[in-house]
Amino acid sequence: MADLEARLRAVEDRLAIIDLVSRYGPAVDSLDGQSLAELWAEDGAYAFDSVTLEGQEVAQLVDLPGHRAYVEAGCGHILTSPRVEIDGDSAVAVNHSMLVLRSGESWRVERLSANRWELERGHGGWRVRRRTNALLDGSRGVPRLFDRR
């Protein structure tokens, strides 16, 4: 029984993290700052380009003029289902993301990035401690964000 419960817990953890990551795209594309805030730990961070949003600032991402312009033009944040590695109450997930943006009569890939999600289990379940996003534009060499723990 104890063994079954531990195996079930491992499965639940993995699915909870896959679910957490799946919530990012719909939240930002619908300007739902509340749902976005729920993904991060209260003192969590999101680092992309030369910006690091911390704590409450993460939810304000949906109010950035650049983000609003994307949504008005027509956009989708496409994230792949992540590779997940769990170690007790912490975990690392890595995946790809694309910002796909309306351009003329079709859409173009405006951003392509590597992502590393450092996660922690708190009282409310798994949350993002820090997400780091780096463009895959060839300027940074081999992407180290995909390294295994």
Next chain:
Amino acid sequence: MADLEARLRAVEDRLAIIDLVSRYGPAVDSLDGQSLAELWAEDGAYAFDSVTLEGQEVAQLVDLPGHRAYVEAGCGHILTSPRVEIDGDSAVAVNHSMLVLRSGESWRVERLSANRWELERGHGGWRVRRRTNALLDGSRGVPRLFDRR
């Protein structure tokens, strides 16, 4: 034991819905109307653009001239792994989809959409009651299909 079984059932439900959504792209891209039909409830519906296919019509999607032209040109229906919210015997999944179409020597994103899948559990497992697909082309404002229940 009862608690373990309930937790296991929740995990099975979530995986069954993720699996259901993963079956759409391969079915339509290989013109497999039978596999497509199995995803929907018998009286289910699929609404996109100004079209609503109902019941048996859903499987006939693969016979639409526009769809045949996509497959002949070379295409892929790319769907993201969905956000899933389950409430007893009903569930809502939301995700992004792209129709990626051969164009010259590469491919372009011909459609980018928000999707809302209203699902129900029947005797044969989870099926689609209604899927709604709306282009993310900026013409409709913030996509409400991603709203939480």
Next chain:
Amino acid sequence: MADLEARLRAVEDRLAIIDLVSRYGPAVDSLDGQSLAELWAEDGAYAFDSVTLEGQEVAQLVDLPGHRAYVEAGCGHILTSPRVEIDGDSAVAVNHSMLVLRSGESWRVERLSANRWELERGHGGWRVRRRTNALLDGSRGVPRLFDRR
């Protein structure tokens, strides 16, 4: 108890295969031949275009000049979460993949493919026996790689 264990095992198998497939993109995009090798059975194969890599050759994919050029330009291997069908110690997963490549100030879809992953369970868990990748460029007719078992 035996029933619960069997159901849990089925869930674990499904998640292990989803996880296996999620590891491909990060491995090849970070030139991590070791992680790539761990996905395949020792005598496994990867067939794409007119090439078939076998056994140790699979990991050497990251050293091919064409692959290195992609990574230097900036690229991402985007894979969808697979449809999975398990039968005892063997399984078939199918999904889409895209090679998204830096081009000017944005990225373009350089390859769009159907994939069929024939998997087997060994002592170390699920591994790839054979992956077959075929371009969805309209030149091959309806993609048979998506056929169900």
